[in-house]
Amino acid sequence: MKLYRKTPLFLFAFLLSFTVLNAQHILQGRIIDAFTKEPLPFVNIGVLKKELGTVSNEDGFFFLEVPDVFAKETLRFSMIGFDERDFQVADLEAILLSNNTLVLAEQTTFLEEVVLTAEKKxxxxxxxxxxxxxxxxxxxxxxxxxxxxxxxxxxxxxxxxxxxxxxxxxxxxxxxxxxxxxxxxxxxxxxxxxxxxxxxxxxxxxxxxxxxxxxxxxxxxxxxxxxxxxxxxxxxxxxxxxxxxxxxxxxxxxxxxxxxxxxxxxxxxxxxxxxxxxxxxx
Known part of the structure; x- marks a missing residue:
């Protein structure tokens, strides 16, 4: 006769909750200039108002692990001189799996004229x-x-x-x-x-x-x-x-x-x- 060891139900529940709590969204890719196609270094990347973020390296590559509890939060890419881009964390993970290159477009800015006379002290x-x-x-x-x-x-x-x-x-x-x-x-x-x-x-x-x-x-x-x-x-x-x-x-x-x-x-x-x-x- 075969003997089967019974695993307590609460242990299954614990293991399941542990897996869910420790689920991570792996975000990795590269950021480039939409026009020049050159990599963009030191782009600020992070979940808005949360302590989860990073900066792209000199070659535009980035890596960030985001816990599943933040799956529906907004993650922003920003850099001086470029338009910001926002994504929902879970959506961004799916996007990067199909194409790990993101583009940022250069901002169109209108310079305000500032008149400063030579005599100003x-x-x-x-x-x-x-x-x-x-x-x-x-x-x-x-x-x-x-x-x-x-x-x-x-x-x-x-x-x-x-x-x-x-x-x-x-x-x-x-x-x-x-x-x-x-x-x-x-x-x-x-x-x-x-x-x-x-x-x-x-x-x-x-x-x-x-x-x-x-x-x-x-x-x-x-x-x-x-x-x-x-x-x-x-x-x-x-x-x-x-x-x-x-x-x-x-x-x-x-x-x-x-x-x-x-x-x-x-x-x-x-x-x-x-x-x-x-x-x-x-």
């Missing part, structure tokens, strides 16, 4: 936290690509140019690390829309010290308060090896964990970063 002012402390340090808030830390900048007189940023590096263990500078409009609580017309990349080779980034060539003209951020985009490195000076007093750090995630205000330390403004003299 300008006042240069530095805003932010100029600390170079090595006792208090801060850094990126996660290891995810697309992680950003931002500083609120109060513009007192308009129009104004953002001529540069300065930040103090306490420790950098990498021979070379690259990140992106972003400038966002303000909704008076958090960063809103990226107002840049082109990407600004910074390559850091110094192990420590005060870093100055000249932004004059980008002609960043603003007419209201802004947020300026540093974004982690280097896929081959972990962000734990890069630390900045911080202060107890000063403006709070604003951060989001990855591309398309919600911004959050970080209580406590302030980032050792300052901004050089060239404001119209009243």
């Amino acid at each position: 300008w006042d240069t002012r530095v805003s932010g936290n100029s600390t170079t402390s090595k006792l208090l340090i801060t850094g990126f808030t996660s290891n995810q690509l697309g992680n950003e830390i931002a500083l609120f900048v109060k513009v007192k007189k308009t129009p104004a140019y953002i001529d540069g940023i300065q930040f103090s590096v306490v420790e950098n263990i990498y021979p070379e690390v690259r990140f992106r500078v972003n400038v966002y409009s303000s909704d008076y609580r958090f960063p809103d829309e990226n107002i840049l017309k082109e990407n600004i990349f910074v390559t850091l080779k110094q192990s420590e010290g005060l870093i100055s980034v000249d932004l004059k060539e980008y002609d960043i003209l603003v007419d209201d308060d802004v947020f300026i951020s540093l974004e982690w985009i280097d896929e081959d490195l972990g962000s734990e090896g890069l630390w900045f000076s911080a202060g107890v007093f000063g403006k709070s750090i604003y951060a989001r964990s990855t591309s398309q995630a919600e911004w959050k205000k970080q209580r406590g330390l302030s980032l050792g970063m300052s901004v050089t403004l060239r404001e119209a003299s009243k």
Whole structure:
């Protein structure tokens, strides 16, 4: 007579629920320019307002695992100078299985005429936290690509140019690390829309010290308060090896964990970063 071992029903139920909870949508592919067909590097990719995102690499390739509970959520592709594209997570997975190449179309922009007379006088002012402390340090808030830390900048007189940023590096263990500078409009609580017309990349080779980034060539003209951020985009490195000076007093750090995630205000330390403004003299 054959003997059969009975498996408890609750064990089947547990295994089934475990499988469902751990189901993943695998999103991988390549992003290219719709016109030139060239790969688009460092495109921001993420589930809107969730801590699930990434950035495409230098060759336009990306990989992201999304839990099944977010299957019906919206995932966005965005890049400075290009139109955004939104997909439902589950739909995108099916699309990529049939064709793993996505295209982004370049934005059509209309330049507003700004008349600045040669006689206009300008006042240069530095805003932010100029600390170079090595006792208090801060850094990126996660290891995810697309992680950003931002500083609120109060513009007192308009129009104004953002001529540069300065930040103090306490420790950098990498021979070379690259990140992106972003400038966002303000909704008076958090960063809103990226107002840049082109990407600004910074390559850091110094192990420590005060870093100055000249932004004059980008002609960043603003007419209201802004947020300026540093974004982690280097896929081959972990962000734990890069630390900045911080202060107890000063403006709070604003951060989001990855591309398309919600911004959050970080209580406590302030980032050792300052901004050089060239404001119209009243």
